[in-house]
Structures are given as structure tokens and as C-alpha cells.
Amino acid sequence: MNNFNRRDFIKLMGISTAAVATPSLLKAATGQSSLSPHVVVVGSGFAGSTVAKHLRLWSNNVINVTVIDPKPNHVSCVMSNLVVNEQLNMSDITFQHAILNKKYGVNFIQSSVASINHEFQEKQVILDSGEILTCDYVVLAPGISFDGIQGLDYQKVPHAWIAGEQTELLRDQVKQMSSGDTFVMTIPKAPYRCPPGPYERACVIADIVKKKGGKVVVLDLNSKIIVEEHMFSNAFSEIYKGIVEYIPNIEIDAVDSNNLIVYTKNHGEFKADVLNVIPTHRAGKIITDLGFNTVSDRWADVNPISYELKNTENVFVIGDSSGTNQPKSGHMANSQAKVCADAIIRKIANTPLDSQERLANITTNSACYSPITSTTATWLTAGFAYNQQEKRMKAIPASLGQAELHSVNHYKDMFSWSKNLFENTFM
Ligand SMILES: Cc1cc2nc3c(=O)[nH]c(=O)nc-3n(C[C@H](O)[C@H](O)[C@H](O)COP(=O)(O)OP(=O)(O)OC[C@H]3O[C@@H](n4cnc5c(N)ncnc54)[C@H](O)[C@@H]3O)c2cc1C
Secondary structure, eight states: OOOOOHHHHHHHTSOOOOOOOOHHHHHHHHTTOSSOOEEEEEOOSHHHHHHHHHHHHHTTTOSEEEEEESSSEEEOSTTTHHHHTTSSOGGGGEEETHHHHHHHOOEEEESOEEEEEOSSSSEEEEETTSOEEEESEEEEOOOEEEOOOTTOOTTTSOOOOSOSHHHHHHHHHHHTOOTTEEEEEEEOOSSOBSTTHHHHHHHHHHHHHHHHOEEEEEEESSSSOOSSHHHHHHIIIIITTTTEEEEOSOOEEEEETTTTEEEESSSOEEEOSEEEEOOOEEEOHHHHHHTOOEETTTEEOEETTTTEETTSTTEEEOGGGBOSSSOBOHHHHHHHHHHHHHHHHHHHTTOOSOOHHHHTTOEEEEEEEEESSSSOEEEEEEEEEEETTTTEEEEOGGGOEEOSSOBHHHHHHHHHHHHHHHHHHHO
8 A cells, every 4th residue: 555645755855864963062072172073985976975065064064074086076877867868968967066065165086995994093095096085984985886797898888877978878879779679778686776767767768769669678687576566567568568578587697798689598688779788786896895794795784873884983884885774776875874974973972873862763765756758757755764673774664655656747746856855965
């Protein structure tokens, strides 16, 4: 049963937060010191930008925050399928780091982080250039990395699952499709970034192919559609009848990137005119490289009351890289970042993180909107609360909701929701 209606959902568009540490506590703890605590944030996507902004905002600028990312601006995956179908431009989903610097005083360094030295109280963050930054706390928010697939060359076969040049490449390839062409895409093993995202992409492409004539083949590594099953299976079998062919339980063997062929272990081979392979994910490479404790050998093992790594003090992992039972989404990354910012501020203020009042208020939420056609969309949401007995985040049953029908109104709401999320994160 769907307990949630559209009005409830729109109320939820205001981004949720955990109980927020009071800046006065922090002032009392750091007021006499001439040295500001320094937090280095690795990655400036949804998780990294939100934590940086809120550390400055909620500490009344007491905390010195430096964000490091190799990309000069963040290109959002959220809404990026609408660049693929040319309803949006890249500039609509690109956010300047300079805004967080100007408005909140967040320092930005354009570089990749090669390593961190986390064994001592004073942490060292080592940049690709060899430069070393020292700090008191490190927040890792590097998003995802992909498992390798034999023969896969992203310059010929884009994943477009980390937005930017990959999004443009896929858009340009789809634009070149002619009547009767076949688009083949693969869906990674769950958990992956944005649970409804791959089905959304299939619908967006099918909408284009429907006008030209052709086919969309969806090769799913999972045994079934994992979210909004009714919505997407209806879309595939009714709106895009004869266009979308959905095949579950696929095992990929290799890819021929020159001839655009996917070889599978159990269903033969699939030849495409445009091929979009989205490999199975794991935490950002730096997390794997550093050899931290992992969940399922893929995700960073964190305590969800702070997102601090288990067994590694004062190093935190938020967003898609973290291994909790919460969905991997930009909305969720924003939510987790606020819990983390609150925890770091309390640590600096020597205030316990596990007071009854705080634990009872740790909540997060996630939302994804998915275009089904060029004028209609659907949505899905879930709220989570910390369960003190089980020491983990658990879905709040009454908060689980999804649209019953795809509609023009949901399509319009998608723009208000994303605007709200973008502003709360990047501005
Ligand atoms: C097509 C699509 C549609 C989506 N739709 C939705 C939606 O409707 N709703 C929703 O909530 N979510 C959606 N998502 C999911 C959302 O985009 C991700 O969950 C979100 O981006 C995760 O945020 P993050 O901060 O963990 O990672 P990212 O936003 O990917 O940011 C990671 C950053 O870390 C940087 N980085 C990596 N390694 C290093 C390093 N060593 N040094 C320095 N920097 C580094 C990267 O350059 C990057 O900027 C969608 C995703 C896709 C692909």
C-alpha cells in the first residue's frame, strides 16, 4: 500500500536534517584558541558540498573547511538524463565551487587526493601534486568507482553514470541514431547509484526511439526491476510496447567497444548501434586504495550516527561511498552530510554524539524523480531513522511512498524538487 501522497511528498521537499549542534557550544569550546579546527573534504559532489557548506554555516564560520576535487565545477547526475534527451543544457546541471567560497568561505583546491595519512591525531591529506595538507578531521565524499569489464572503453561506450563529458558523449551518440537503430544498455548489480535511474534512462531513450523507430534493449544484472516495479514494467510493456525489451539476470562476460557488442555468459551476444554499459559500482577509488573496513567488500563501513569510519577516528565517509542500508542518491548524500556536519561540530565542542535526544532525532531521507515520457514523470521517496537497538538506520514505514501514476504535474514538481536540492547543496 502506498501510505504517502503527492502532497506529503511535496512537504518533504524541504531537505531534512538531524538535530543541529548549537554554534554557541562550539564557540565556548574553541573561543580561547587562536587555531580554528580544520576539516578537509575530499570530493565536491552532493555529499562533499553539503557537508562543507553546513560546517561553515552551523559553526558560525569557526571551522576552517577546505574542499578538494579535480573538477573545477560539479556536474550533477541528478537531472542529467534530461541532458541526454536535450531538454536541458549542461549549464543547467553545472554548479560553480566559487559560490560556496563566496557565500560561506569554503576554500577550494582543484586537485585529486592521492592518499591520506590518518594514523595520528593530526591528519595529512596528500594531493596528486605531492602537496600535503594537515587537518583535524577528514571527510571522504568521492562518490563511486566502477568494476572493470573486459574490452570496455568509455570513450566509445559511455556509462554516463558520472555526469560531465560522459553525458555529452551519450547525448551526441543518441542524437546520431537513425530509424531502425538499436540502443543497448546494461543495469549494474544493486546497490547502485539512484535505484530508479537506469529504468528512467531506458524510458528517456525509448521516448526518442519511439519517434524515430528502433529498439531499446535493457540488460539487467539483477533478477527484476528493483524499485517502482509496477510503474516501469508498465512503461516498458505498454507505453514502449514493441520498443523496449527488458531481460533480467544477465551476466556480462565482455564488451567489444569497437563493434558495440555485449557478450553475456547466459544470453548470447547483443549488437548495438549505441551501447551504454553501466558497470557495477563500489566506493570511490581512494577508499579502496586506503584499505578501510568495508561492507560487502564494496562500501566504507561507517557508524550512521556520525558517518565516522568504524575503527578509524576522525575520518568520515558520506554519500554513495558509504555502506549503510540507505539508498545511494543525491538527496540522501545531502541528508547524510548534515548528520556528519552536526557530529563533527559536536566532537569539536566535546559534546556527546550519543545522547538520547540526538539519537532519537537522527533522520535522513531520499527522493528520486524519473521522467517516463518527455512530459510526464514519477517519483519515489523513503525516510530513515536511527534504530538504537539495532544501531543502524531503518526505513520509516509511513514515509515510504511512490507516485501511483506518471503525470504532467509530477514532471513539473521534478523541477521544483531538483532546484531545492541544488540550492541546498551547492548555493
Ligand atoms: C542518471 C542519474 C539520475 C539520478 N537521479 C537522482 C535523483 O533523481 N535523485 C537523487 O537524489 N539522486 C539521483 N542520482 C544519484 C546521485 O547523482 C548520486 O547519488 C550523488 O551524486 C552522490 O553524491 P556523492 O557526493 O556521493 O558523489 P558525487 O556527486 O559523484 O561526487 C563525488 C565527487 O568526488 C570527487 N572525487 C572522487 N575521487 C576524488 C579524489 N581522489 N580526490 C578528490 N575528489 C575526488 C569527484 O570528482 C566528484 O566530484 C542520479 C544519478 C544518475 C546517474
